[in-house]
Amino acid sequence: MTLPFKPLKVDKLTPQKAQGLVVVITGNGKGKTTSAMGMVLRASGHGLRTCIIQFMKGDLYTGEWDGVKLLGNLAELHATGMGFCGIQGNPYSHAEHRVNAQAAIELARAKMTGGDFDIVILDEINNALQLKLVDLDQVLDLIRGKPERMHLVLTGRNARPEVLELADTASEVCEVKHAYQKDIEPQPGIDY
Amino acid sequence: MTLPFKPLKVDKLTPQKAQGLVVVITGNGKGKTTSAMGMVLRASGHGLRTCIIQFMKGDLYTGEWDGVKLLGNLAELHATGMGFCGIQGNPYSHAEHRVNAQAAIELARAKMTGGDFDIVILDEINNALQLKLVDLDQVLDLIRGKPERMHLVLTGRNARPEVLELADTASEVCEVKHAYQKDIEPQPGIDY
Numbered sequence: 001m002t003l004p005f006k007p008l009k010v011d012k013l014t015p016q017k018a019q020g021l022v023v024v025i026t027g028n029g030k031g032k033t034t035s036a037m038g039m040v041l042r043a044s045g046h047g048l049r050t051c052i053i054q055f056m057k058g059d060l061y062t063g064e065w066d067g068v069k070l071l072g073n074l075a076e077l078h079a080t081g082m083g084f085c086g087i088q089g090n091p092y093s094h095a096e097h098r099v100n101a102q103a104a105i106e107l108a109r110a111k112m113t114g115g116d117f118d119i120v121i122l123d124e125i126n127n128a129l130q131l132k133l134v135d136l137d138q139v140l141d142l143i144r145g146k147p148e149r150m151h152l153v154l155t156g157r158n159a160r161p162e163v164l165e166l167a168d169t170a171s172e173v174c175e176v177k178h179a180y181q182k183d184i185e186p187q188p189g190i191d192y
Numbered sequence: 193m194t195l196p197f198k199p200l201k202v203d204k205l206t207p208q209k210a211q212g213l214v215v216v217i218t219g220n221g222k223g224k225t226t227s228a229m230g231m232v233l234r235a236s237g238h239g240l241r242t243c244i245i246q247f248m249k250g251d252l253y254t255g256e257w258d259g260v261k262l263l264g265n266l267a268e269l270h271a272t273g274m275g276f277c278g279i280q281g282n283p284y285s286h287a288e289h290r291v292n293a294q295a296a297i298e299l300a301r302a303k304m305t306g307g308d309f310d311i312v313i314l315d316e317i318n319n320a321l322q323l324k325l326v327d328l329d330q331v332l333d334l335i336r337g338k339p340e341r342m343h344l345v346l347t348g349r350n351a352r353p354e355v356l357e358l359a360d361t362a363s364e365v366c367e368v369k370h371a372y373q374k375d376i377e378p379q380p381g382i383d384y
Contacts, residue, residue: 001270001272001295001299003272003292003295004288004291004292004295005274005284005288005291005292006250006274007250007251007273007274007275007284008283009251010250010251010252010253011251011252011253012252012253013252013253013377013378013380013384014380015377015378015379015380016377017376017377018379019376019377019379020379021371021376021379021382023222023382024368025223026368027363027365027366029363029364029365030215030227030361030363031217031223031224031227031230031363031365032223033230034227034230034231034234035222035223035226035227035230035365036230037229037230037231037233037234038223038225038226038227038228038229038230038231038232038233038256039226039229039230039381039382040230040233041229041230041232041233041255041256041259041260041262042226042229042254042255042256042259042381042382042384043255043259043380043381043382044255044258044259044262045254045255045256045257045258045259045260045261045262046255046258046380046381048255048380048381050381058198058199058202059199059201059202059203060202060203060204060205061202061203061204061205062234062237063233063234063235063236063237063238063240064230064233064234064237065237066236066237066238067233067234067235067236067237068233068237069237070233070236070237070262070263070264070266071262072262074262078193080193080195081199082197082198082199083199091200092197092199096196096197099196099197100195100196100197103193103195103196107193118381119381119382151379151381151382164368164369167368167369168369168370168371168374168376169222169369169370169371169382170367170368170369170370171219171221171222171223171365171366171367171368172221172365172366172368173219173221173223173227173363173364173365173366174219174363174364174365174366175362175363176216176218176356176359176362176363176364177356177359177360177361177362178360178361178362179213179360179361182360184211184213184360185205185207185208185209185211186205186207187207187210187211187212187213187343188205188206188207188235188238188240189231189234189235189238189240189242189310189311189343190213190215190231190234190235190311190343190361192205192234
């Protein structure tokens with residue numbers, strides 16, 4: 001497309017001080033994990049490397065599992081869970097879910113301190129905390145122990161005030177309306 | 193990583209009825225464009241093709257411009273703007289901004305009806321509407337004329353009620369806090 005006008009120049013920001021942020025995305029609306037995945041794509045454009053650790057997710061395919069593979073060595077994703085603990089039809093005990101979530105905490109610590117990643121995303125960790133699959137102190141320790149230049153992103157409903165307190169940037173995604181209210185099924189690419 | 197437990201099986205949803213959704217992401221918080229970019233990555237994992245048309249953006253580099261290139265022929269992005277109309281330091285007239293936004297509307301129509309894309313994203317179109325670079329009827333016509341199976345995503349602050357009315361799914365991203373309030377500069381990969 002040839003646009004009628006073009007900007008006289010395209011600026012590119014470069015922060016005088018590179019600083020790793022703590023970002024929390026919470027709320028009941030669509031767009032929390034999605035937002036985290038957008039950060040993966042955006043960061044990849046800068047050549048930055050991202051590690052995504054999904055808590056609880058693992059029993060239901062979602063497009064980002066293959067999407068991140070398209071980014072080559074710029075992103076890796078670990079789905080460590082077995083579905084949402086306690087919801088109808090989920091066959092695993094709280095103790096089993098907790099064992100996996102605890103392993104995910106260890107994985108997070110290893111990825112955060114290994115020096116290979118510019119961004120680490122702990123997807124649904126707020127939910128895992130709410131469901132007592134991980135403990136508040138464990139999450140706060142991860143945040144407080146974050147390497148200075150590394151960004152840490154935490155998603156999921158019901159972010160604890162103590163977690164929000166440590167965030168540099170936090171958003172609450174509120175549901176205005178959702179297609180399921182009109183009995184529209186989840187659609188690939190949008191909902192999963 | 194070897195997890196202690198693995199799900200007995202991984203399910204994959206397939207909707208009985210594939211249906212193109214209208215998704216609106218609005219609000220004053222971080223995570224609107226980012227959420228749209230997450231849909232791009234997720235959709236790419238499903239092999240779905242996305243076209244992103246950015247209104248107003250074009251004078252300031254952002255990582256998604258190169259990020260989408262990593263997705264090969266699954267995504268294309270057009271930054272059609274010359275910055276935020278009316279803010280201090282922006283050297284272009286309202287008329288110039290409007291000419292480009294009108295070209296972007298035509299581009300959107302062509303991409304939506306061309307049959308090449310499963311998802312079309314109109315990034316910052318809510319802002320363009322608020323700033324009168326495009327007209328409400330133009331946006332409503334695009335939404336109403338959407339091919340049935342194609343998803344249409346509209347982002348930007350101050351979504352008009354008439355736009356929200358036509359949405360299947362809508363989220364409002366509210367700012368809880370933001371790093372700029374602590375005088376932290378925008379950081380690549382997270383903020384742009």
